Structures are given as structure tokens and as C-alpha cells.
Amino acid sequence: xxxxxxxxxxxxxxxxxxxxxxxxxxxxxxxxxxxxxxxxxxxxxxxxxxxxxxxxxxxxxxxxxxxxxxxxxxxxxxxxxxxxxxxxxxxxxxxxxxxxxxxxxxxxxxxxxxxxxxxxxxxxxxxxxxxxxxxxxxxxxxxxxxxxxxxxxxxxxxxxxxxxxxxxxxxxxxxxxxxxxxxxxxxxxxxxxxxxxxxxxxxxxxxxxxxxxxxxxxxxxxxxxxxxxxxxxxxxxxxxxxxxxxxxxxxxxxxxxxxxxxxxxxxxxxxxxxxxxxxxxxxxxxxxxxxxxxxxxxxxxxxxxxxxxxxxxxxxxxxxx
Amino acid sequence: xxxxxxxxxxxxxxxxxxxxxxxxxxxxxxxxxxxxxxxxxxxxxxxxxxxxxxxxxxxxxxxxxxxxxxxxxxxxxxxxxxxxxxxxxxxxxxxxxxxxxxxxxxxxxxxxxxxxxxxxxxxxxxxxxxxxxxxxxxxxxxxxxxxxxxxxxxxxxxxxxxxxxxxxxxxxxxxxxxxxxxxxxxxxxxxxxxxxxxxxxxxxxxxxxxxxxxxxxxxxxxxxxxxxxxxxxxxxxxxxxxxxxxxxxxxxxxxxxxxxxxxxxxxxxxxxxxxxxxxxxxxxxxxxxxxxxxxxxxxxxxxxxxxxxxxxxxxxxxxx
Amino acid sequence: xxxxxxxxxxxxxxxxxxxxxxxxxxxxxxxxxxxxxxxxxxxxxxxxxxxxxxxxxxxxxxxxxxxxxxxxxxxxxxxxxxxxxxxxxxxxxxxxxxxxxxxxxxxxxxxxxxxxxxxxxxxxxxxxxxxxxxxxxxxxxxxxxxxxxxxxxxxxxxxxxxxxxxxxxxxxxxxxxxxxxxxxxxxxxxxxxxxxxxxxxxxxxxxxxxxxxxxxxxxxxxxxxxxxxxxxxxxxxxxxxxxxxxxxxxxxxxxxxxxxxxxxxxxxxxxxxxxxxxxxxxxx
Numbered sequence: 001x002x003x004x005x006x007x008x009x010x011x012x013x014x015x016x017x018x019x020x021x022x023x024x025x026x027x028x029x030x031x032x033x034x035x036x037x038x039x040x041x042x043x044x045x046x047x048x049x050x051x052x053x054x055x056x057x058x059x060x061x062x063x064x065x066x067x068x069x070x071x072x073x074x075x076x077x078x079x080x081x082x083x084x085x086x087x088x089x090x091x092x093x094x095x096x097x098x099x100x101x102x103x104x105x106x107x108x109x110x111x112x113x114x115x116x117x118x119x120x121x122x123x124x125x126x127x128x129x130x131x132x133x134x135x136x137x138x139x140x141x142x143x144x145x146x147x148x149x150x151x152x153x154x155x156x157x158x159x160x161x162x163x164x165x166x167x168x169x170x171x172x173x174x175x176x177x178x179x180x181x182x183x184x185x186x187x188x189x190x191x192x193x194x195x196x197x198x199x200x201x202x203x204x205x206x207x208x209x210x211x212x213x214x215x216x217x218x219x220x221x222x223x224x225x226x227x228x229x230x231x232x233x234x235x236x237x238x239x240x241x242x243x244x245x246x247x248x249x250x251x252x253x254x255x256x257x258x259x260x261x262x263x264x265x266x267x268x269x270x271x272x273x274x275x276x277x278x279x280x281x282x283x284x285x286x287x288x289x290x291x292x293x294x295x296x297x298x299x300x301x302x303x304x305x306x307x308x309x310x311x312x313x314x315x316x317x318x319x320x321x
Numbered sequence: 322x323x324x325x326x327x328x329x330x331x332x333x334x335x336x337x338x339x340x341x342x343x344x345x346x347x348x349x350x351x352x353x354x355x356x357x358x359x360x361x362x363x364x365x366x367x368x369x370x371x372x373x374x375x376x377x378x379x380x381x382x383x384x385x386x387x388x389x390x391x392x393x394x395x396x397x398x399x400x401x402x403x404x405x406x407x408x409x410x411x412x413x414x415x416x417x418x419x420x421x422x423x424x425x426x427x428x429x430x431x432x433x434x435x436x437x438x439x440x441x442x443x444x445x446x447x448x449x450x451x452x453x454x455x456x457x458x459x460x461x462x463x464x465x466x467x468x469x470x471x472x473x474x475x476x477x478x479x480x481x482x483x484x485x486x487x488x489x490x491x492x493x494x495x496x497x498x499x500x501x502x503x504x505x506x507x508x509x510x511x512x513x514x515x516x517x518x519x520x521x522x523x524x525x526x527x528x529x530x531x532x533x534x535x536x537x538x539x540x541x542x543x544x545x546x547x548x549x550x551x552x553x554x555x556x557x558x559x560x561x562x563x564x565x566x567x568x569x570x571x572x573x574x575x576x577x578x579x580x581x582x583x584x585x586x587x588x589x590x591x592x593x594x595x596x597x598x599x600x601x602x603x604x605x606x607x608x609x610x611x612x613x614x615x616x617x618x619x620x621x622x623x624x625x626x627x628x629x630x631x632x633x634x635x636x637x638x639x640x641x
Numbered sequence: 642x643x644x645x646x647x648x649x650x651x652x653x654x655x656x657x658x659x660x661x662x663x664x665x666x667x668x669x670x671x672x673x674x675x676x677x678x679x680x681x682x683x684x685x686x687x688x689x690x691x692x693x694x695x696x697x698x699x700x701x702x703x704x705x706x707x708x709x710x711x712x713x714x715x716x717x718x719x720x721x722x723x724x725x726x727x728x729x730x731x732x733x734x735x736x737x738x739x740x741x742x743x744x745x746x747x748x749x750x751x752x753x754x755x756x757x758x759x760x761x762x763x764x765x766x767x768x769x770x771x772x773x774x775x776x777x778x779x780x781x782x783x784x785x786x787x788x789x790x791x792x793x794x795x796x797x798x799x800x801x802x803x804x805x806x807x808x809x810x811x812x813x814x815x816x817x818x819x820x821x822x823x824x825x826x827x828x829x830x831x832x833x834x835x836x837x838x839x840x841x842x843x844x845x846x847x848x849x850x851x852x853x854x855x856x857x858x859x860x861x862x863x864x865x866x867x868x869x870x871x872x873x874x875x876x877x878x879x880x881x882x883x884x885x886x887x888x889x890x891x892x893x894x895x896x897x898x899x900x901x902x903x904x905x906x907x908x909x910x911x912x913x914x915x916x917x918x919x920x921x922x923x924x925x
Contacts, residue, residue: 010758014765021771028778141902143854145861146895149877149884153892156885253767257858261881271770272862275777287774294767377820407820409813417814419835425814429821478817 004303014295019072022288023065026280033057036280037081068284077285082277087285091267095289098266100170101258102251104181105188110244112189113196120201132197139194144254148187148261155183167264184262188254192247199243242305249297252290324391325352326485326518327359327376327405332385334371334542343592345371347542348385353486358512358519360533360550362526362565366591368542369522373488376520377405390485405520406479410491412471416463422474423449423459429482436482444481451511452477469500473507480515488520493528505531526565530554538562541591541599544618548625558627560604560635582635598629606635664907671901675721687869694887704889706879712890715871716897722866723873724901726783727856730790731849737791738798739841743833745799746806747825756799763796769855776864783866790856794848805840809833839916846909853902873898 029036034052052058056067071077077087120132170177255268263269267286274282332349335342346368353359363369374380375387378394387394389405406429409415416425423445430441449459452473463471472492479487489508493501505528512519521532529536530550537547538561546559557563567582586603589595595602601611610630618628690709697704703713745756772789779785809815810833818828859865860874868875873894880890 010761010765013758014762017762018766018771021766022774025774025778028775030780138899138903141850141854141906142899143858143861143902145858145874146877146899149881149891150895152881153884153888157888160885250767253770256770256773256862260862271773275773275864280778283774283777287770290770291767294770295765298765379816379820404820404822407817409817411813414812415814415817417832417836420831428818428823431827432822432824482821 004306007299007302011295011299015292018291018295019069019288020065022284022291023068024061025284025287027061029280036278072285072288077288078281080274080279080282082274082279082282087281090270090282091285091289094265094267094270096170097167097264098252098255098259098268098290100177101181101184101188101255101264101266102248104178104185105192105251105258106244106248108185108189109192109247110196110240113193114200114240116193117197117200120197133201136194136197136201139191139197142191144188144191145257145261147190148184148258151183151187151190152261181264184258184264187261188251188258192250195247196240196243199240203239239305242301245297245301245304249294249301252297253294255290323355326355326357326390327351327353327520328386328388328391329372329375330386330388332375332382332387334368334375334380335383344594345542345591346375346382349542349544350385351537351544351547353518353520355518356516357535358521358533360529360536361520361522361539362524362529362536363539364524366541366588367539369539370490371542372539373407373490373520373522376486376488377407404484405486405488406482406484407488407490408472408475408479408492410495412468412475412495413463415475416471416478418463421460421462422454422466425463426459426474426478426481429478429484433482445477448477448481449474451480451514452507467500468496469504472496472504476504476508476511480511480517483515486518486520488522489532490522491524492521494523494525501528508532527569538565541589541594543599544626544628545600546625546627546629547618548621548623548627552623553625556623556633557636558621558625558632559600559629560606560631561600562627563635564605604635606631606638659911662911664904664909664911667900667904668908671720671897671904672724675717675724694883696887697889703893704887706876706887706890707883712876712893715876716873716890716894719871719873719876719894720897720901722783722870723853723856723860723898726787726866727790727849727852730787731794731845731852733787734791734794734852735798735802735841735845735848738795738800739802739837739844741795742799742802742804743806743829743837746803746810747829747833749810753803757803760796760799763793764800768793769858772855772859773862773864776859781864781867786856786859786865790852793855794852798844798848801844802837802841805837806833809836839912843909843912843916846905846912850902850905850909853898853905857898 026036027033032048034048034055034057035041037055037057049058056064059067068078075088077091079085080087080090083090116132116135120129120136123129166180168176168180255266256272257268258264259266259269260272267290271283271286271290274280274286329349329351332346333344334346335344337343349368349372351359361369361372371380375382375394376389378387378389381387381395394404416422426449427441427445430436430444436444454470454473454477458466458470463474466474475492492508493504496504508519509532511517519532521529523529533550535548536550536553538545538559540561546553546557546562548558553562554566557566564582564584582605584603584605589599589602595612597610597612597615598604598607599615601607604611608630614630616628616630618626619632620626621632687710690705693705693709694707695701695705701711701713703711703716706712706715741756741760745753772793775789776785815828815832818832823831856865857872857874857877860872861878863875863878865874866872876890876894880887880894884891
């Protein structure tokens with residue numbers, strides 16, 4: 001309980017820090033901020049002053065920040081300087097894609113990782129086990145842009161007839177939508193799946209070897225497979241859910257890469273495009289939305305974790321005997 | 322009479338707030354003269370560690386004053402008078418595993434005003450000679466030494482800067498019994514040589530008796546009995562002391578043979594001390610008055626003091 | 642320290658775990674290659690030539706890119722710059738993080754609380770995204786990149802070192818030094834630092850491996866070391882355009898960066914096996 005309160009207490013401070021930094025990015029840009037926002041160098045001082053007043057840039061920093069936060073809370077994230085549409089609208093239409101990819105990526109990572117982990121446990125010592133262990137060891141060392149690029153490369157070489165798979169909105173065609181995100185999700189799974197695989201191996205191995213109830217089941221004559229399915233699996237999986245939650249947040253944050261490579265119309269790519277166009281309100285808005293979600297998600301998972309901690313659930317001898 | 326090296330004047334220590342705190346030490350007063358060794362006996366929770374920390378100046382009393390060489394520990398620093406030193410229980414963690422033993426021994430000298438830089442190395446050599454740690458051992462790191470050797474190094478470190486007081490906190494408890502005697506005897510000889518003042522803490526009464534001129538028995542933060550070792554052992558006043566003695570077989574001599582006394586009752590929690598005498602819940606001879614009125618620490622005929630309504634009674638019964 | 646003592650102490654260190662040799666050897670190999678290779682054909686890395694998009698040959702072992710530059714030279718120069726930037730940034734981040742962690746552990750109480758809350762805040766944010774935003778705003782440069790990398794990884798290092806430092810601070814020899822009224826900076830320098838050294842080095846290797854991932858991702862997005870300086874991520878980004886006909890830049894650059902990351906990861910794990918446990922369970 002105490003722990004939860006401590007974590008909650010840190011939340012406002014974190015949110016403030018993050019939003020402050022996001023807002024402050026605009027002022028890190030070299031050159032006069034008025035010029036930056038206007039998109040061009042304004043020579044005439046009078047016109048510049050007018051523009052500054054219009055944009056609210058003549059006020060002290062903290063006031064501008066407070067104003068920005070206040071408006072953001074109400075859903076107003078300013079106007080894009082390149083497309084002249086509300087930033088919030090631009091983000092909202094793309095948020096679904098980003099979230100969908102993150103969900104899909106996490107799901108596939110978990111499925112592949114856990115399946116691989118159990119395969120390795122089941123066929124302990126055999127070739128499959130070693131291959132999977134190799135992947136588990138190496139997987140996290142591959143940057144996501146590398147795996148994504150290599151997958152795209154692989155597709156272009158192996159399936160040259162496959163045209164550009166563009167994203168299909170979920171509302172129009174759910175199945176097709178998922179299919180269109182398959183490769184991006186796979187590219188993410190290659191990297192993060194290894195983590196789940198390692199986790200399952202570690203937890204499963206531990207329980208397999210040491211837990212009392214496993215010994216009892218074996219004493220009663222249960223074979224390896226039965227022990228695995230009935231006893232090891234349920235207890236190893238529970239905390240996995242929280243790790244999956246963290247991974248989901250991670251994928252949200254890393255969406256910039258995958259969306260750029262696979263040309264997906266998500267928030268990440270919106271930010272990257274905006275960087276190219278020097279469209280700072282969009283950059284600020286996009287970064288704000290993603291980082292806020294990330295922080296809140298992490299907090300949620302942090303609070304849930306103690307409830308599913310294997311040490312509490314597995315019982316007295318779930319770990320080292 | 323020269324002033325005492327260590328003085329506790331009405332010292333109490335409370336952890337937590339005044340209203341909802343744990344009173345770890347309650348109104349303890351004692352003086353230790355120069356060259357004297359005061360033994361401190363008690364079980365865990367008795368307050369003996371807190372007593373040590375207060376004597377070392379690591380903590381300040383909630384009430385009362387602790388003085389070293391006449392100066393309150395509040396304002397004491399290193400240097401001329403210097404602070405007390407300590408020999409810890411665990412040889413493994415008393416010395417920095419990354420440093421040579423001689424370097425560790427040298428440490429207190431680096432802030433001592435008594436020894437300037439050139440004199441320090443000589444002093445280290447001398448004190449290491451005194452604890453009989455030979456030249457080769459001095460330049461080893463702790464993992465290359467035995468438990469007994471490490472404790473000797475700790476003793477050397479404690480004595481290096483000639484502190485007014487040395488606290489031995491269960492200094493031999495972690496050693497093998499055969500090594501224990503060696504180290505204790507070393508302590509005795511070094512003590513004689515330096516005329517050191519020692520605060521010797523242990524839960525083991527026989528060790529304490531071997532080392533100490535006077536013994537103070539603590540229970541639940543209160544002094545139960547305090548007095549000269551010989552007379553206390555021969556004729557203990559407090560039932561708790563009698564009980565402790567009865568458990569040490571080799572201290573039974575001749576007509577002083579006692580039945581082994583086994584305590585019943587429940588060990589009280591220090592957060593919720595019983596009214597009256599703290600020992601009343603377990604005392605074999607507790608009466609109603611014991612549970613209602615806390616006995617003050619009162620002087621006895623033999624010159625010692627005890628906090629009991631019926632001093633010597635259990636001893637008489639047990640010896641009968 | 643006597644020679645005998647040094648020798649006695651040196652002995653256990655030599656039986657390093659195989660992982661360490663693997664990782665260390667790999668890293669060393671890559672390092673040497675990255676220094677030596679460009680010397681052989683340094684002009685080829687920057688100067689455009691007519692030999693456009695060629696397949697690997699003796700003249701150009703990894704082929705050429707779209708404007709005729711030698712891919713191998715570019716890859717190794719990129720590797721070298723990554724290694725340099727990440728190496729320095731990791732060292733700096735872990736050094737600063739260690740100091741923070743040790744201070745928090747030694748002083749405890751409110752100092753510890755404040756420092757760790759600050760660390761919590763940093764750890765709660767998605768680093769890649771913010772790095773992207775900051776670098777986008779400031780304009781890519783090696784200095785900005787380093788600053789962002791260092792700032793990102795200080796909190797993590799401080800957390801890890803703090804744990805180790807807490808164990809050390811709990812030891813009796815630290816209490817003894819405090820009783821002797823040794824000044825805090827000497828206690829930290831003489832007692833805490835030597836006993837957390839192993840963990841610090843492990844953390845440097847681990848941090849390097851993480852930084853390499855982020856640095857290459859950033860340069861992939863064009864936010865790393867500014868072009869036309871070659872960097873692994875940028876080479877891969879460039880290579881995407883022509884990947885069907887000339888996949889060599891992508892394949893070689895990808896392999897090299899993954900190998901380097903693996904190497905540093907293995908060095909970290911190997912060092913951990915060697916020094917980490919020793920420090921964690923360290924008693925005299």
C-alpha cells in the first residue's frame with residue numbers, strides 16, 4: 001500500500017517534468033523563436049513584434065507553459081504550421097494506428113516468446129533449445145530499425161511480387177488491418193520476443209527444478225509434459241502480463257522507428273515528418289501524447305505488479321528450495 | 322579522584338516520537354573510571370547496542386548526558402581527546418577487503434592530533450607489535466587472514482590513536498572457542514600495557530566476567546544490577562542475574578552450585594513494557610508489588626546495586 | 642603493496658569466464674578493424690566516384706554506394722565514430738551516475754530520497770522519443786548527441802551503483818571510519834569506491850551496449866552525427882533507397898552494429914560474472 005502511494009506521489013512531478021521538457025523543446029531551437037514558429041525570418045521589427053504578441057511569445061516562459069498545458073488539457077494542442085490544421089486532430093486520426101501496432105507487436109512478441117520459451121524447456125538440451133537460447137541471448141542486442149530494415153529487405157528479395165502493403169484502417173476491414181500490420185509487428189517481435197522467451201525459460205526452469213508442488217506432482221507419477229502444462233505454466237505466466245504491459249509502453253515510445261520504416265500513418269511518423277518540416281507544434285503535441293501515455297502506462301503496471309508477484313502467489317517454496 | 326572516562330547521567334533513549342516511541346534505554350547512570358573495564362550483559366533487546374552507540378557518540382541521548390573525558394559526546398570530535406573506538410563482532414566486515422591491514426589500522430591516526438604524519442607509521446608498527454601481528458601479515462588483505470588475526474587487527478586499529486575508551490561489542494563471539502581465549506588474553510595484556518578503559522559487551526556472562534572489573538546487567542533498557550564482578554558472581558542480587566549465572570555450568574563452584582533456572586512467561590516487547598518491574602513477566606519469584614511498582618536501582622550491603630524488591634531472594638532459594 | 646600480495650591477488654582474476662573472452666575479443670577485433678580499415682582506403686569513404694552501386698569485389702570488399710563511395714570504409718569509419726561517441730558518453734554517464742549513487746547511499750535519509758525521486762522521474766520517460774525531439778530541435782551534432790546520451794543513462798547507472806554502495810555502507814569498516822570522524826569524502830573515496838569498482842565497470846559495458854542501440858537508431862533517423870559523416874544508422878538509412886539492387890550497405894552495416902552491440906553486451910555479462918558477484922557478496 002505504502003509503495004503504491006509513493007509511486008502515485010511521484011506522478012504529478014513526473015508529468016510536470018515531462019510536459020515542461022516537451023514544451024521547452026521549442027526554445028531549444030537555435031534562432032529566434034518567433035522566426036521558428038512563423039517558419040521564416042521576419043525582418044521587419046514591427047511585424048515581428050506583432051507576430052510575437054499574436055503567438056503569445058512575449059509572455060514569460062512559465063506563463064506560456066501554463067497556458068499551453070491548460071489548453072492541452074482541454075484538447076487544444078495548437079495549429080500545425082505546415083498544414084494549418086489543428087494538431088489535436090492530426091494526432092487523433094493517427095493515434096489508432098500507433099496503438100494498434102503496439103498492441104499487435106506486444107501480442108506477437110508474447111506469443112512467439114512464450115512459445116519459444118516452452119519449446120526450449122520441453123526439448124531441453126536438444127538443437128531446438130540451443131537455437132532458441134541463441135536467439136534469446138542475441139535478440140535484445142538488435143536495434144529495432146535493423147530488424148525492421150532487414151525484414152523489409154528480406155521481403156523485397158524473397159517476395160518481390162508483393163507490392164507496397166499499405167495500412168488498412170481497422171474500421172474498414174479488421175482482418176486486413178491486422179494483416180497489413182503483420183510485418184511491422186514481426187519486426188518488433190524479433191527483438192522483444194527474446195525477452196519473453198528468456199523470462200519464461202528462467203521462471204519455468206526455476207519452478208521446474210525447485211517448487212514443492214512440482215515435486216509432488218512428479219512423485220504422483222506425472223510426466224514432464226503434464227507437469228509443464230498444469231503446474232509450471234500458470235504460475236510462470238501471471239507476472240508475464242505485467243512485463244507485457246511494460247513492453248507495450250516501450251513499443252509506444254519506439255513507434256517512431258517502425259512507422260517510419262513501414263510507412264505507417266501513425267503518431268510516430270507524424271512527428272518525424274514534422275521534424276522535417278520544422279512543424280514544432282506538431283512535434284510538441286505528438287511527443288506530449290506519447291510520453292504521457294508511456295508514463296501513465298508504466299505507473300499502472302508498477303502498481304499492478306506487487307499483486308501478481310510470483311513470490312506471493314507461488315507459495316513457500318516456489319523459488320529456490 | 323580523577324574524573325571518570327565515561328559517564329552516563331540519567332540517560333534515556335527513545336526511538337520515534339515522545340508519545341509513541343520505543344524507550345530503548347531508561348534512566349541509565351553509570352561511571353567508568355580510567356583503566357577500568359565495565360562489562361555489559363544483556364540479551365537482544367536489552368539496549369546494550371544502543372548503550373554502545375551512545376558511548377561512541379554515534380547517537381545522542383534523548384534525555385540525560387553522555388560524557389567522555391568530561392566532554393559531552395554532543396560536541397566531541399576526533400583529535401586531541403578523540404572519540405571512543407570500537408571493536409566489532411564480525412571479523413569479516415570490520416576491515417575493508419580492498420585495503421591492506423596496516424592501512425586499515427592506520428586510519429584513525431590520519432585524523433588524530435596526537436600523531437603527526439611522520440609518527441604515524443611508527444605508531445602503526447608499534448600497535449601491531451602489541452597485538453602480535455607479524456610483519457608479513459600486516460601487508461595482507463583481510464581475506465588472507467584468519468578470524469582471530471582479523472580481530473587482532475581490529476583491536477590494533479581501535480588502540481592506534483590511543484582513544485580514551487574502547488568498546489568491545491561481542492568482540493569474540495564470532496570466533497572459534499579455541500581462538501577466543503587467545504584473543505581475550507591478548508586483550509587483557511594490551512589493556513594492562515595501555516591502561517585502557519574498556520566497555521566489554523556480550524551476551525555471554527562467563528566471557529564478561531573474565532574480562533570485567535564491574536558488570537552491568539541490562540534488561541529491557543533498564544539496569545537490573547551493577548557491581549563488582551567477584552561479589553556479583555558470588556552473591557547475585559537480581560533474579561535475572563541469578564538466572565544468567567545458573568545457565569553457565571563452569572561458574573558453579575562448591576557450595577555455589579545452583580539449579581538451572583528456566584524462565585517461564587513471555588518475553589515482553591520493548592514497545593509495550595509491562596508496568597512495574599520489566600522482569601516481572603518472567604521472574605520466578607515475582608509478587609504483586611513487582612507487577613505494580615517499578616523497583617528503583619538501590620544500593621546493597623555488598624556495595625553493588627540492584628533494581629529489585631526482593632534482592633538476593635532467588636539466589637538464597639536456588640542455593641539451598 | 643608488496644609484490645607477493647599483488648601476485649596473490651592477481652591470480653583469481655586470470656580465470657576469466659569464456660563469455661568475457663568472446664565479447665572482449667570480438668570488441669577488440671572490431672576496434673582494430675575500425676581503426677585500420679579506413680586507413681587503407683580513406684578517400685574512398687567520402688569521395689564520390691563513377692563506380693556506383695557495385696557489388697563486392699577486391700577493390701571494394703563490401704561494394705559501393707549510390708554515389709560511388711566505398712562501403713567498407715564508410716562502415717568502419719561509422720563504427721569508429723559510434724564507438725568513440727558511445728564510449729565517451731558511457732564513461733561519463735556511469736561516472737556521474739556512480740557519484741550520485743554513492744552519495745545517495747552514503748548520506749541516506751533525505752539526500753537519498755531526493756536523488757532517487759529525481760532518478761525516478763528520468764527513468765519514467767521514453768528516452769528515444771525525447772532524444773528525438775531534443776535533437777530535432779537543437780539540430781544534430783556530435784556534442785548534442787553525447788549530451789542527450791549521457792543525460793539519458795545517468796539515472797540508470799546511479800540506481801545500480803547505489804545498491805552496491807548501500808551494501809558497502811552497511812559494513813562495519815565504514816561505521817568504524819565514521820566513528821573515527823573521518824571526513825565523508827575520504828570515506829567515500831577510500832572505502833566505497835574501491836569496493837564498488839567492479840559493479841561500475843560492468844555498468845559501463847552494459848550502458849555502452851544500450852547506448853549503441855540508441856545512437857544507431859538516432860543516426861538512422863538523421864539525428865545523430867550529422868551527414869555526410871558516415872554513421873552506421875545513416876548508412877542503413879541511405880541504403881534503403883537502393884536495397885533491391887544493392888543490399889550490401891544494409892547487410893554489412895547491420896551485421897557490424899549487431900556484432901558490436903553483442904560484443905559489449907558479452908563483455909558486460911562477462912565482467913559481471915567476474916567482478917559483479919565478488920562485489921555483491923564481498924566480505925573480507
